[in-house]
Amino acid sequence: MTSSFGKVAAIAALGVIAMAAQAEARDQIRIVGSSTVFPFATVVAENFGKVTSYKTPVIESTGSGGGLKLFCQGVGTEHPDITNSSRRIKKSEIELCATNGVAEITEIKVGFDGIVLANSKKAKHYDLTREQIFLALAKEVPVDGKLVANPYTKWSQIDKSLPDEPIEVLGPPPTSGTRDAFVELVMEHAAENIAFLKDLKNSDKNKFKQVYGSMREDGKFIEAGENDNLIVQKLEANPAALGIFGFSFLDQNADKIQGSTVEGNNPTFEKIADGAYPVSRSLYFYVKNAHVGVIPGIQEYVAEFTSTKAAGQEGYLTDKGLIPLPEADRKKYEAAGANLTKLVL
Amino acid sequence: MTDAATPTPVGPSPGASPIRRPVLSGPHLRRRYAAERRFRLYGLASIAVAGLMLLLLVGSIWQKGHSAFWQTYVEITVTFSEGVLNPDGGPVDHHELERADYLSLVRDALKEQFPEATGDRRLRRQLYGIVSTNADFALRRMVLDDPSLVGQRRPVWVKLSDDLDSLAKGHIRRDLPESDRRVSDIELGWYDVLDKAGRIESRFNVDLFTAGDSREPVEAGIYGALIGSILTMTITLLVSFPVGVMAAVYLEEFAPRNRLTDVIEVNINNLAAVPSIVFGLLGLAVFLNFFGLPRSAPLVGGLVLALMTLPTIIIASRSALKAVPPSIREAAFGLGASPLQVVTHHVLPLAMPGILTGTIIGMAQALGETAPLLMIGMVAFIVDIPQGFTDPATVLPVQIYLWADSPERAFVERTSAAILVLLGFLVLMNAVAVLLRKRFERRW
Structure with missing residues (x-):
C-alpha cells in the first residue's frame, strides 16, 4: 500500500515541477x-x-x-x-x-454608468433631490445650525412632498466602486450645497469630508453586499425599501423595479448619455x-x-x-x- | 425498556442499603411510557424538519432551474449566398469561408422573414435581436463542416435570443405594459407569427453541458467549470490523500507519545477549523509569489484546497485507524509480522472504509469552496476550456457565483441549473464513497 502511495506522490511532485517550468x-x-x-x-x-x-x-x-x-x-x-x-x-x-x-x-x-436609486413597482415612485438623499442617508446632518445624529426616520420628515414611508435604503459596502461614486456624486455634491456644511468645508476640511463620507449606521442604510442582483430581489420582496446600484440592473429588471427621479431626471439611457441625470460616472x-x-x-x-x-x-x-x-x-x-x-x- | 419492566428479585441481603424498587404500576409507568413516546416523536419531527428543508431547497432550485435544461430554437430560411461566402468566384476556399460575413446571412434571412421591419433603424435592430448573437457562428460551423452548402437555400434552426427564450418559457408576462417588459409588442408579434408557423421549437440544451462560459446567456455552459473542477479535485486528491493518510498512520501507529506529538495533534485539530480564505492567502503568498506558479491555474487551486482538506482527512483517518481492534494488531505481531507489515497488511485495509469516507467528505467540502480560490485568481471570466493543470480555469461554485452576479435575467435559471449539476456531482461523489466502502468493508 505505502509503496503505491509513494509512487503517486512522487508522480504528483514531478508533475508539479514540470508544469511550473512550462508555465x-x-x-x-x-x-x-x-x-x-x-x-x-x-x-x-x-x-x-x-x-x-x-x-x-x-x-x-x-x-x-x-x-x-x-x-x-x-x-x-x-x-x-x-x-x-x-x-x-x-x-x-x-x-x-x-x-x-x-x-x-x-x-x-x-x-x-448611471447609479440609480430604485424601488419596487408595487410602491410609490420617488422624486428626489440630492440634498434629500443626503439628509436621509448621512450619519450626521445639520439641524438648527448644529450637527446632530440623523434624526429622520421617514421620508416625509425631510420634505412634505415625499411619501410618508420609513427610510430604508440598501446600498453597496465601502469596498465597492459604486459606493465611492455614490458618495462623491450625491453626498459630497449635496453637502456642498447645504449652507452650514459649506461653511464647515471652509473652516474644517477633514470634518467636512467625514460628514459627507459617513453613511448612517442606525439600520436605515443597509450595506447589502456587492451582488446587485441580490439587492434587486430584496427590493421586490420589500416594497418599502430603496436600493442603490448600477443602471444595467435597472435596465434588465424594468418589469419589477422603478428608478427614482433625481433632480427632475429619470434614470433612462438617454438622460444618462446626455448628462442630464446627475448621478453617473x-x-x-x-x-x-x-x-x-x-x-x-x-x-x-x-x-x-x-x-x-x-x-x-x-x-x-x-x-x-x-x-x-x-x-x-x-x-x-x-x-x-x-x-x-x-x-x- | 423491557429490562426495566422485569421485576427485580425481592429480598435485600441484610446490612445492604435498601434497593430502590421501580414503581411498576399506575400513573408513574404511564408517564414513563409517555416520555418515551414523546422522545421518539421529537426525533421523528427533527428528521421531518430536516427532510422538509432539503425538499424545499432542492424543490425551489429545481423549480427555478429546470427550464434552463431546455433551449428554444427558431427556424430561419438561410440563403448561403455565393456573393457573401465566395465573393471572388472560383473554387470555394476554406480560408475565405472562415472569414466570411455570416452575420449578414442571418440578417438577410430575418429580413426576408419580416420584410416590414427593414425600414426603420431601431426596428431593424430589434429584428436582428430575435436570434442569439451567436447565430452567425452556428452558420459558420455548418458551412465549414460542409462547404457544399454554398449557394444553397436551407431552413436552419438557430437559438432564440435570451429574452425571447424567457418569453417562450413563460418567464415574461404578456399582460404587463410594454415599457415594463424586456420584450416589446412588435417582438411579441414576430414571436407569435413564428410560433403559429411551427418555426419555434424547444430542444434539450446541449450547450449548457458542452460550452464554456459566455456573457450571452443562451450560449453559456458549465463545461469549462466542470473540467476546471475535475482538474482541481484531481490535484487535491493526489496531494491530500497520500499525505493525509501517511500522516495519520504515523501519528496513530508509530509516533511516540510526547509533548511534540500532542502539539501537532492540537494544531491539526485547529487547522480543521481555520476559515478557508486563510488558505487562499497562504496560497497567494507561497505558490504564486514565492514559487511563481501561474495565476488561475487548477494546479494552484488544487494545492490550496489540498491544504484545506488535509486536516479533515488526517482526523478522519486517525479515528478510522483507532477503530481497528487492537486484537488484530496483536495477532499479527504474534505471528511475527513487522510493524510495517502489520500496518500495510492488516490495519490500513481494515481502516480504509473510514479513511475513504473522510476523504470524500473533505473532497466534497473542497468542491464547494470559492473563498480560497478568490485570492489565487480562479474567480474569473474564462471562456476557453482548460486543457491542462496550468491553463486558467474556474470551478463550478465560482461559475454559479459569477452567473448569480450577472445582470442578464436569463442567467437566473442557469444559475439554478448549475447548482443542480453541482449537487449531482456531489451525490455522485458520495455514491462512489458508499460503493467503495461496501467493497472494502470487513466485519469482525
Missing part, C-alpha cells in the same frame, strides 16, 4: 479590476476571442482599487496587462506603479504599455473595446447597459489605444 510563457491577456466594468469587459473579451485567432482574455473581478494594486505590482508575465476601473486612477497609484517599474500606462475611457481601463508586444493581442483587444461595433452609439455594449461616450471622445480614446498614449496626470 513561464503566457499567451492570453490577463485583466483585473472593477466589478462594474466586468460585465462589459467580459463581453468584449468573448467577442475578441471569437473573431480573432487570439485566446480569450481572462478577466477577474477584483474591484477598482484591488485591480490597480495588482496592476501596479510590476512588469512581467505574472502581472496583469490591463485593469478595469470605475473611477479614474489616483496620483498615488500612478506613483506606486512607477516605483514598481510600470512607467507607461495608457488610459482608455469606455463610457458612463465614467468607466475606464488602463493598459500596461510594457506588455504590448510581449503578450499577444493587447492592442487588438483595445481596438475591439473602443471600436464603433462595441462602444459606439449602437454598439453591442449598449445592449448590455453601457452608456456610450460621445462619438468624438470615443475616437479620441480609440486613437489613444492605437498610439499607446502615455497617461500624464
Whole structure:
C-alpha cells in the first residue's frame, strides 16, 4: 500500500515541477479590476476571442482599487496587462506603479454608468433631490445650525412632498466602486450645497469630508453586499425599501423595479448619455504599455473595446447597459489605444 | 425498556442499603411510557424538519432551474449566398469561408422573414435581436463542416435570443405594459407569427453541458467549470490523500507519545477549523509569489484546497485507524509480522472504509469552496476550456457565483441549473464513497 502511495506522490511532485517550468510563457491577456466594468469587459473579451485567432482574455473581478494594486505590482508575465476601473486612477497609484517599474500606462475611457436609486413597482415612485438623499442617508446632518445624529426616520420628515414611508435604503459596502461614486456624486455634491456644511468645508476640511463620507449606521442604510442582483430581489420582496446600484440592473429588471427621479431626471439611457441625470460616472481601463508586444493581442483587444461595433452609439455594449461616450471622445480614446498614449496626470 | 419492566428479585441481603424498587404500576409507568413516546416523536419531527428543508431547497432550485435544461430554437430560411461566402468566384476556399460575413446571412434571412421591419433603424435592430448573437457562428460551423452548402437555400434552426427564450418559457408576462417588459409588442408579434408557423421549437440544451462560459446567456455552459473542477479535485486528491493518510498512520501507529506529538495533534485539530480564505492567502503568498506558479491555474487551486482538506482527512483517518481492534494488531505481531507489515497488511485495509469516507467528505467540502480560490485568481471570466493543470480555469461554485452576479435575467435559471449539476456531482461523489466502502468493508 505505502509503496503505491509513494509512487503517486512522487508522480504528483514531478508533475508539479514540470508544469511550473512550462508555465513561464503566457499567451492570453490577463485583466483585473472593477466589478462594474466586468460585465462589459467580459463581453468584449468573448467577442475578441471569437473573431480573432487570439485566446480569450481572462478577466477577474477584483474591484477598482484591488485591480490597480495588482496592476501596479510590476512588469512581467505574472502581472496583469490591463485593469478595469470605475473611477479614474489616483496620483498615488500612478506613483506606486512607477516605483514598481510600470512607467507607461495608457488610459482608455469606455463610457458612463448611471447609479440609480430604485424601488419596487408595487410602491410609490420617488422624486428626489440630492440634498434629500443626503439628509436621509448621512450619519450626521445639520439641524438648527448644529450637527446632530440623523434624526429622520421617514421620508416625509425631510420634505412634505415625499411619501410618508420609513427610510430604508440598501446600498453597496465601502469596498465597492459604486459606493465611492455614490458618495462623491450625491453626498459630497449635496453637502456642498447645504449652507452650514459649506461653511464647515471652509473652516474644517477633514470634518467636512467625514460628514459627507459617513453613511448612517442606525439600520436605515443597509450595506447589502456587492451582488446587485441580490439587492434587486430584496427590493421586490420589500416594497418599502430603496436600493442603490448600477443602471444595467435597472435596465434588465424594468418589469419589477422603478428608478427614482433625481433632480427632475429619470434614470433612462438617454438622460444618462446626455448628462442630464446627475448621478453617473465614467468607466475606464488602463493598459500596461510594457506588455504590448510581449503578450499577444493587447492592442487588438483595445481596438475591439473602443471600436464603433462595441462602444459606439449602437454598439453591442449598449445592449448590455453601457452608456456610450460621445462619438468624438470615443475616437479620441480609440486613437489613444492605437498610439499607446502615455497617461500624464 | 423491557429490562426495566422485569421485576427485580425481592429480598435485600441484610446490612445492604435498601434497593430502590421501580414503581411498576399506575400513573408513574404511564408517564414513563409517555416520555418515551414523546422522545421518539421529537426525533421523528427533527428528521421531518430536516427532510422538509432539503425538499424545499432542492424543490425551489429545481423549480427555478429546470427550464434552463431546455433551449428554444427558431427556424430561419438561410440563403448561403455565393456573393457573401465566395465573393471572388472560383473554387470555394476554406480560408475565405472562415472569414466570411455570416452575420449578414442571418440578417438577410430575418429580413426576408419580416420584410416590414427593414425600414426603420431601431426596428431593424430589434429584428436582428430575435436570434442569439451567436447565430452567425452556428452558420459558420455548418458551412465549414460542409462547404457544399454554398449557394444553397436551407431552413436552419438557430437559438432564440435570451429574452425571447424567457418569453417562450413563460418567464415574461404578456399582460404587463410594454415599457415594463424586456420584450416589446412588435417582438411579441414576430414571436407569435413564428410560433403559429411551427418555426419555434424547444430542444434539450446541449450547450449548457458542452460550452464554456459566455456573457450571452443562451450560449453559456458549465463545461469549462466542470473540467476546471475535475482538474482541481484531481490535484487535491493526489496531494491530500497520500499525505493525509501517511500522516495519520504515523501519528496513530508509530509516533511516540510526547509533548511534540500532542502539539501537532492540537494544531491539526485547529487547522480543521481555520476559515478557508486563510488558505487562499497562504496560497497567494507561497505558490504564486514565492514559487511563481501561474495565476488561475487548477494546479494552484488544487494545492490550496489540498491544504484545506488535509486536516479533515488526517482526523478522519486517525479515528478510522483507532477503530481497528487492537486484537488484530496483536495477532499479527504474534505471528511475527513487522510493524510495517502489520500496518500495510492488516490495519490500513481494515481502516480504509473510514479513511475513504473522510476523504470524500473533505473532497466534497473542497468542491464547494470559492473563498480560497478568490485570492489565487480562479474567480474569473474564462471562456476557453482548460486543457491542462496550468491553463486558467474556474470551478463550478465560482461559475454559479459569477452567473448569480450577472445582470442578464436569463442567467437566473442557469444559475439554478448549475447548482443542480453541482449537487449531482456531489451525490455522485458520495455514491462512489458508499460503493467503495461496501467493497472494502470487513466485519469482525
